[in-house]
Amino acid sequence: MKILENKTITDVPYFKAIGIHCGVKKKRKDLCIIYSEKKSVAAGTFTTNKVKAAPVILNMENIKSFNTQAIVVNSGNANACTGDEGLNNAYTMATTAADCLGLSPEEVLIASTGIIGVPLPMNIIIPGIKKACDSLSYTGGESAAEAIMTTDTFTKKITVEIEIDGKNILISGISKGSGMIHPNMATMLSFVVSDVNISKEMLSKALKDSVEDSYNMISVDGDTSTNDMVIAMANGSAQNSLIDNENDDFIKFKEALDFVNKELAKMIAMDGEGATKLIEVSLYNAKTVKDAKLCAKSVISSSLVKSAFFGSDANWGRILCALGYSDGEFYPEKIDIFFKNDVGTVQLVENGKGLCFNEELAKDILDQKNINITIDLKDGEYSATAWGCDLTYDYVKINGSYRS
Amino acid sequence: MKILENKTITDVPYFKAIGIHCGVKKKRKDLCIIYSEKKSVAAGTFTTNKVKAAPVILNMENIKSFNTQAIVVNSGNANACTGDEGLNNAYTMATTAADCLGLSPEEVLIASTGIIGVPLPMNIIIPGIKKACDSLSYTGGESAAEAIMTTDTFTKKITVEIEIDGKNILISGISKGSGMIHPNMATMLSFVVSDVNISKEMLSKALKDSVEDSYNMISVDGDTSTNDMVIAMANGSAQNSLIDNENDDFIKFKEALDFVNKELAKMIAMDGEGATKLIEVSLYNAKTVKDAKLCAKSVISSSLVKSAFFGSDANWGRILCALGYSDGEFYPEKIDIFFKNDVGTVQLVENGKGLCFNEELAKDILDQKNINITIDLKDGEYSATAWGCDLTYDYVKINGSYRS
Numbered sequence: 096m097k098i099l100e101n102k103t104i105t106d107v108p109y110f111k112a113i114g115i116h117c118g119v120k121k122k123r124k125d126l127c128i129i130y131s132e133k134k135s136v137a138a139g140t141f142t143t144n145k146v147k148a149a150p151v152i153l154n155m156e157n158i159k160s161f162n163t164q165a166i167v168v169n170s171g172n173a174n175a176c177t178g179d180e181g182l183n184n185a186y187t188m189a190t191t192a193a194d195c196l197g198l199s200p201e202e203v204l205i206a207s208t209g210i211i212g213v214p215l216p217m218n219i220i221i222p223g224i225k226k227a228c229d230s231l232s233y234t235g236g237e238s239a240a241e242a243i244m245t246t247d248t249f250t251k252k253i254t255v256e257i258e259i260d261g262k263n264i265l266i267s268g269i270s271k272g273s274g275m276i277h278p279n280m281a282t283m284l285s286f287v288v289s290d291v292n293i294s295k296e297m298l299s300k301a302l303k304d305s306v307e308d309s310y311n312m313i314s315v316d317g318d319t320s321t322n323d324m325v326i327a328m329a330n331g332s333a334q335n336s337l338i339d340n341e342n343d344d345f346i347k348f349k350e351a352l353d354f355v356n357k358e359l360a361k362m363i364a365m366d367g368e369g370a371t372k373l374i375e376v377s378l379y380n381a382k383t384v385k386d387a388k389l390c391a392k393s394v395i396s397s398s399l400v401k402s403a404f405f406g407s408d409a410n411w412g413r414i415l416c417a418l419g420y421s422d423g424e425f426y427p428e429k430i431d432i433f434f435k436n437d438v439g440t441v442q443l444v445e446n447g448k449g450l451c452f453n454e455e456l457a458k459d460i461l462d463q464k465n466i467n468i469t470i471d472l473k474d475g476e477y478s479a480t481a482w483g484c485d486l487t488y489d490y491v492k493i494n495g496s497y498r499s
Numbered sequence: 500m501k502i503l504e505n506k507t508i509t510d511v512p513y514f515k516a517i518g519i520h521c522g523v524k525k526k527r528k529d530l531c532i533i534y535s536e537k538k539s540v541a542a543g544t545f546t547t548n549k550v551k552a553a554p555v556i557l558n559m560e561n562i563k564s565f566n567t568q569a570i571v572v573n574s575g576n577a578n579a580c581t582g583d584e585g586l587n588n589a590y591t592m593a594t595t596a597a598d599c600l601g602l603s604p605e606e607v608l609i610a611s612t613g614i615i616g617v618p619l620p621m622n623i624i625i626p627g628i629k630k631a632c633d634s635l636s637y638t639g640g641e642s643a644a645e646a647i648m649t650t651d652t653f654t655k656k657i658t659v660e661i662e663i664d665g666k667n668i669l670i671s672g673i674s675k676g677s678g679m680i681h682p683n684m685a686t687m688l689s690f691v692v693s694d695v696n697i698s699k700e701m702l703s704k705a706l707k708d709s710v711e712d713s714y715n716m717i718s719v720d721g722d723t724s725t726n727d728m729v730i731a732m733a734n735g736s737a738q739n740s741l742i743d744n745e746n747d748d749f750i751k752f753k754e755a756l757d758f759v760n761k762e763l764a765k766m767i768a769m770d771g772e773g774a775t776k777l778i779e780v781s782l783y784n785a786k787t788v789k790d791a792k793l794c795a796k797s798v799i800s801s802s803l804v805k806s807a808f809f810g811s812d813a814n815w816g817r818i819l820c821a822l823g824y825s826d827g828e829f830y831p832e833k834i835d836i837f838f839k840n841d842v843g844t845v846q847l848v849e850n851g852k853g854l855c856f857n858e859e860l861a862k863d864i865l866d867q868k869n870i871n872i873t874i875d876l877k878d879g880e881y882s883a884t885a886w887g888c889d890l891t892y893d894y895v896k897i898n899g900s901y902r903s
Contacts, residue, residue, distance in 0.1 A: 146823030146831045146851075176819055178832075178852045211816025212853030321820055398802065412615025415580055416725050419550030427550045428582075447550075448582045449616030 096351050099265070102254035103236030107265045108290045108332045109133045113235035114242025117223025119171035119209070119216060124242035126223045127168040129286055130196060130231050135330035136295035137163030137204065138302040142323040148175035149185040150205040151322060157189065158326075160201040161295060166286055166326055167192045167205050167224060168243050170271075173282065174207040174215050175321040184215045191221050195228035208245055208271065208282040208322055240269040243284055247271050251362040257351045259344045260335035264291045266351050270359040272366075282322035283310060285359055291348055292331035294339040301349045302327045309356035312388070313364045314374075314395045314483025327352070361482050370484030374404055375467045378479045386423040386472075387479035393421030394468065394481070401486035407461035409434065409454065411443040414468065425472045433469040434460045500755050503669070506658035507640030511669045512694045512736045513537045517639035518646025521627025523575035523613070523620060528646035530627045531572040533690055534600060534635050539734035541567030541608065542703035544710045546727040552579035553589040554609040555726060561593065562730075564605040565699060570690055570730060571596045571609050571628060572647050574675070577686065578611040578619050579725040588619045595625050599632035612649055612675065612686040612726055644673040647688055651675050655766040661755045663748045664739035668695045670755050674763040676770075686726035687714060689763055695752055696735035698743040705753045706731045713760035716792070717768045718778075718799045718887025731756070765886050774888030778808055779871045782883045790827040790876075791883035797825030798872065798885070805890035811865035813838065813858065815847040818872065829876045837873040838864045 105112050109132045119125040139158045141151050157163070167188055174181050189203040196203075207215070240250035254267035272283035293301075306325050331337075338344045365373040376395045381387035394400055397417040403410040411432050419427065432444035434457060441457045442450055460466060509516050513536040523529040543562045545555050561567070571592055578585050593607040600607075611619070644654035658671035676687035697705075710729050735741075742748045769777040780799045785791035798804055801821040807814040815836050823831065836848035838861060845861045846854055864870060 144820065144823035145829070146819050173816075176816060176831075176848070176851060176853055178850075211819070212848075321816075321823060412577075412580060412725075415550050415615070416548065419548035419725060425549070427580075444580070444616075447580060449580055 096354065097256045099254040099256055102267065103252050104129060104239065104267045104269055104286070104288050105233050105236035106254060107267050107288050109330050110288050111231040111233055111235060112239035113227050113230045113232060114238035114240070115223065115227050115230060117226065118219040119169055124238060125169055125171045126227050127239040127242035128192065128227045128231060129166045129239060129288065131164045131288070131328055131330040133330040133332055134162045135164055135328045136161070136293065136298050137326060137328045138295065138299035139204070139324060139326045140303060140306045142320055144321050146176065146321045148173055148207060148322040149177060149181035150174055150207045151324060152182060153185040153189065154204050154324065157201045157204055162202050163204060163328060164198055165192055165196055165203045167203060168284065169207050169220060170243055170245055171209040172207060172213055172215050173209045173211050173322050176212045177214055180214055184217055187217060188220060188224060191224045192228060195225055204326055206284050206322070206324060208243065208284055211321065236269070243269065243271040245271065246368055247366055249366060251359055251366070253355055253358045255351050255355055257347060259291065259347055262333045262335045264333045264335065265289060266291070266355050268355050268359050270363055272363040282320040283363060284323070285310065285325040285356070287327045287352070287355060289327070289329045290331070290333040291329045292333060292335045292337050293329050293348065294337060297338050297340070297345055298327055298329050301345070301352050305349065305353045305356045308353060309360040312392065312479065312481040313360045314367070314481070364482040364484050367484035369487040371464070371487055372404055372485045373465050374483050374485065376481045377467060377469045379469070379471045380475055381472050381477045381479070382424055382475035384477045384479065386425065387477045389421045389423035390418050390425065390470065390472070391479045391481035393417045393423065394470070395483035398486055401483065404461060404466065405485035405487045407458055409443060409452070409457035409461060411449065414470070415444065418470070425474050429473040431471040431473065435467040435469055436460055436463050436465050438463055500758065501660045503658040503660055506671065507656050508533060508643065508671045508673055508690070508692050509637050509640035510658060511671050511692050513734055514692050515635040515637055515639060516643035517631050517634045517636060518642035518644070519627065519631050519634060521630065522623040523573055528642060529573055529575045530624070530631050531643040531646035532596065532631045532635060533570040533643060533692065535568045535692070535732055535734040537734040537736055538566045539568055539732045540565070540697065540699035540702055541730060541732045542699065542706040543608070543728060543730045544707060546724055548725050550580065550725045552577055552611060552726040553581060553585035554578055554611045555728060556586060557589040557593065558608050558728065561605045561608055566606050567608060567732060568602055569596055569600055569607045571607060572688065573611050573624060574647055574649055575613040576611060576617055576619050577613045577615050577726050580616045581618055584618055588621055591621060592624060592628060595628045596632060599629055608730055610688050610726070610728060612647065612688055615725065640673070647673065647675040649675065650772055651770055653770060655763055655770070657759055657762045659755050659759055661751055663695065663751055666737045666739045668737045668739065669693060670695070670759050672759050672763050674767055676767040686724040687767060689714065689729040689760070691731045691756070691759060693731070693733045694735065694737040695733045696737060696739045696741050697733050697752065698741060701742050701744070701749055702731055702733050705749070705756050709753065709757045709760045712757060713764040716796065716883065716885040717764045718771070718885070768886040768888050771888035773891040775868070775891055776808055776889045777869050778887050778889065780885045781871060781873045783873070783875045784879055785876050785881045785883070786828055786879035788881045788883065790829065791881045793825045793827035794822050794829065794874065794876070795883045795885035797821045797827065798874070799887035802890055805887065808865060808870065809889035809891045811862055813847060813856070813861035813865060815853065818874070819848065822874070829878050833877040835875040835877065839871040839873055840864055840867050840869050842867055
């Protein structure tokens, strides 16, 4: 697998995209279309929140279509808690794009992100979609990545190349979201496109598993948005022999997709609202995968742990405590805990008891922008990794006056 | 029921107490003993964290004793994650107090709160306990409330009087804890004493139910401490006829105990680390009690909701979102949401959709120190109330450098 720097979604054959400013936001780009010129299969995972935004409800239907050629995204307004009017508006967005692109409405997916409860300004959105359809280009990937942002401070994108069946295949994704939590106002959206030839069923399987180990392992605080979604599209233009079962080609594709999704998830965590540090929790030797994930997620989601990392305070008691109230199973008296990064490694806990550690080295490690917490449960052979960021003054500042 | 201002635990007949400075902390009081001169039954609820501090492990045994006459509490050091040495130290604390007071070790309960993973300085604690036993007094209640504090900014106490069986009965409690979360470094401790004549079994039942609706309904973030505990003691000196079943006297006592525990819980929430506002979530008309509690707790625990209240931002979308990711059952399209307090009432959501509300009035309500969020699910007849506070810059500041 090769990482292709400076490539983006429109470098994948037969994918066009564009991001424009239509007027939902004051100045910044706020409307994006991703379009495959060829027929394409799609897979999606959607928020588990019981309060689902209108575009999520629409997509959960449209994703059943065998062909999906376009995704329309607006930022600045989430079209959530907007009742029947909201659903009608989402449907109108799909039909408007479908008309422009010569597709059926069910071949179009919709995403919205921004403020909740305010009706979409359709007088702006409809002409915006028409303009965007006219502007679609093979170089529009970067503008598309910009147009899906809300409180994000940088665009998130990655492209990799793999070889399958003698063909060079590209997988490229863009994301938005501020990773401290999956905030309802800064929804987590991710769109991954590929020219791989794969069945809809296998694409769905690959995406579902991949999301579990990537976007679902970034720090959450439980604040799962009404609008979260991840969509993958594959148009088969690479002409590898169709992947329609879990063969070696599938495994190769899945590995690359995992990498793309994990990298995008880490970028979201790193761009956490107000965040200054990326924290990675590596959990080893749990009895089951479930225990490993529950433990890793509990640590990365603790506000006390996050605050301590902001202050470069080697407060390992909070890590043990967060493990203790997780639903994961383990023996407290077996746990080892380490902090690691380029600066070095320091062990803080052995067999559940605090060690006399080098405080200066710990402080040096914690002062860096990337920190790994390694936790060894010594109770089995399953592992999990979770990502998050520190909790800072600026998080409170951003979220104390979002609507203002 | 009468609230007795300016009364405290040592106003309950035959209860003595004291808080002293023994040297675990630099200057502030750090050791407390609560003592019943008469034989007394006790009940306790302890942290559900799998990582339990040594005093919790000790108490879970000692609480089985039919007689419990003393509670020894130190602040500044949690005696958690300290292995066998920690357990021995907790046991030594109990035997030291028992020797001084002429009790068996199992008639003494122990609590510790403060930093995790550091061995207790027993050379200071043992003489401290001896000195405290010698200093026990009928006016020591206030000093006891001070000595259990860590990051608390005020002492938490309440006393009520009820009449049962023609006797005036006092119930009085002290608490410590900073309510943003149940922080592992600022453990939630609560001690309630009464002169009521009640069986151990009935006291246990009353306490267990009462804790569910009070301390377990304050904002948590999931950060349940390794040291949390609530202890109730009743020495029967009021000489009412023994409460040994769920009769009217039990119900009367239970109601007063509920009030005491809820008031103490609210004080903990109000004293949340860095908090400026007390937020109450009143959840009405859920299908089950469990749904009501899950929904109320999800809203009060959301960092996004807490941040919005700090900024006086009427961001009701975050409340709907927090309901949506709770495990409670409801119909999104039925929900009504109101903000209320002395300033007035404003309805923000009707049947799951945002209303055009008076932003100025909403801002005025949110600028106050006490705010009620009323949520009507219109789906049943069960209710729940939860309490919490706003998330502020100071929370991050306090928790970013706790050990420094």
